[in-house]
Amino acid sequence: MVGLPAPKPLRFGDAALFLDVDGTLAPIAARPQDVGPDARLTRVLDRLKEGLDGRLAVVSGRTLEDIDRILEGRIVCVSAVHGLVRRDCDGTLHLPAAHPGMARATAAFRKFAAEDPGLLVEEKGPSVALHFRQARARALDARALARRIAEETGLALQEGDMVEELRTPGPSKGDSIRDIMATEAFQGAVPVFAGDDATDEHGFAEVERLGGFGVLVGRPRETHARFGLRNVEDVLAWLEAAR
Template identity: 35%
Template sequence: MPYTTPTSAASAASHRLPRPPCVATDWALFLDLDGTLCGYRDDPADVALTPRLRGLLSGLAARLDGAVCILSGRSAADLQRVLAGLPLPQIAEHGGAGVAARDAAYRAQLDAVEAVLRAIATAYPGTWVERKPSSCVLHYRAAADHAECLESAVTPLLPLHAGLRLLRGLFVYEFAARGHDKGTALSAQMQRAPFAGRMPVAVGDDVTDEDAFAAAAALRGFGVAVGPRASAAARFRLADADAVADWIAALVGDPAATARS
C-alpha cells in the first residue's frame, strides 16, 4: 500500500530557516514519527525504529526526565507497535484518539465518510483508504496526477458532517474530529508532569505539525520543521530524519558510536 512521502515543493522561505539550537535538558520535546524520526515507507506497517534510534530516544527521555512525547497521526495501536519497550508518552491520531469511542454520533459521521472515500478509492486506482478508530484517511501518493479530481470529490463531504474537519497532509486527505489537533494535544500535555514548567519544542515534517508549532510558540517554545516543506509557524528546520537523530545524539551521545568504542 502506498503511503505519503515528502514533496519537493519547497519554498525558498523554508530553506532559510536556521538549524535549531542544541537540545536542552529543561525542554519538553514533542516528536512526530513518520518523516521526522523515521523515513517514509510504501507500507507504513514496515516502519520500525533502528537500534540507534531506540537508544537515542531512551537516552533523550532520561536526560529530559521523561518529558519526551511522540505526537503522531498514527493510531494508538500502531504507535504501541512501533514504540514498544520505550518509556515515552504517546499521543495518537493528532490528539483525536478516543473521540469515536466516546461519541456515537461522531462515529456515524465517520462511517458515512468512510463509505464515500472507499467509493472514491475504487474509482481512482492507486488511492487507498485507512480507517483509524477516530479518523479516516484517503491516501493518494500513487495517484497524485488526479489530485485536482480527488480534491473536488473529497471537499463536498465536509459541510455534510459538522463533527469532522479535513486535514490536507502529504498526499493524504484525513477526516478527523473537529476541535482536536496536535496543538490542542500539546497544550494539554504541557499541563501534566513532567512536561509542566518546561519549554515546549515540537518537531515534525507535515502540515498537521503546524498546529503543534503554533501551540509551542504560544507557550514560549518553538517548532522545528523537518524536510523541505514550507512552514508558516516553525522557527527552525532540520533536513531529514537523519538530521533529527544527529541533533538528539548531540545531547545524549551516539549509541552506535558507544557500541563501537
C-alpha cells in the same frame, strides 16, 4: 524561501520534547504500514527518555496502536490521530465521542479507492484517511471527494502530504501539547516540537506561545517554527547530540 537555521543541541535540563513520527523520526513510506521499528531510533528514544526524566512525548497523525508498533512501546505519553486521542504519562487515555458521519465517510473513501490499486484507505477510529501517493493522477478527484463529504457530514477536513483526511472535530496537535504541558511531569519545562507537515503548525504555534520553539523538518515554507532541519537523518543526529 530562505531556509531556517538549525537548532542548537537540545539541553536535557529544562526541555520537554515533542516529536512527530512520519517525516521526522521515520522516512515517509509509500504505504503507512511499510514504516516499522528501527534499532537506531529505539536507542535514541531510550536515551532521550532517560535524559529528559520522562518529558518526552510523540505527537502524530497515526493511531495509538501504530505509534506503539513503530516505536516498540518506548513512549507512554502520546498524542495520536492529530490530537484526537491522547495517552498521558500515567497511562490515562482520552478518546473522542463517535461521530455519526464517520461510517459514511469511510464507505465513500472505500468506494473511491476500489477504482485504483494505488489508492489506500486508512481507518483510524475517529478519522479516516485517503492516501494517493501512489496514484497522484487522482489527487484532484480525491480532494474534491473529501471536501464534499466534509460538507455533507460535518467532519473536519485535514489535508496532508498526498493524503486527504476526514476527522471528528476536536483537539489539534497544539491542543494536545498544551494539555500535556499542564501535567505534573512537564510543568515548568521549555517545550520543543519537531515536525514536518502542515498539520504540525498548530503544534509549532503552541510551543512558541508557551515559551519554547518549533523545528520544521524538510523543505522551507511559511511556518511558525523557528528552526529547521533537512530530513530524518538530520533529526536523528540532532537528537543524538542532546546533552
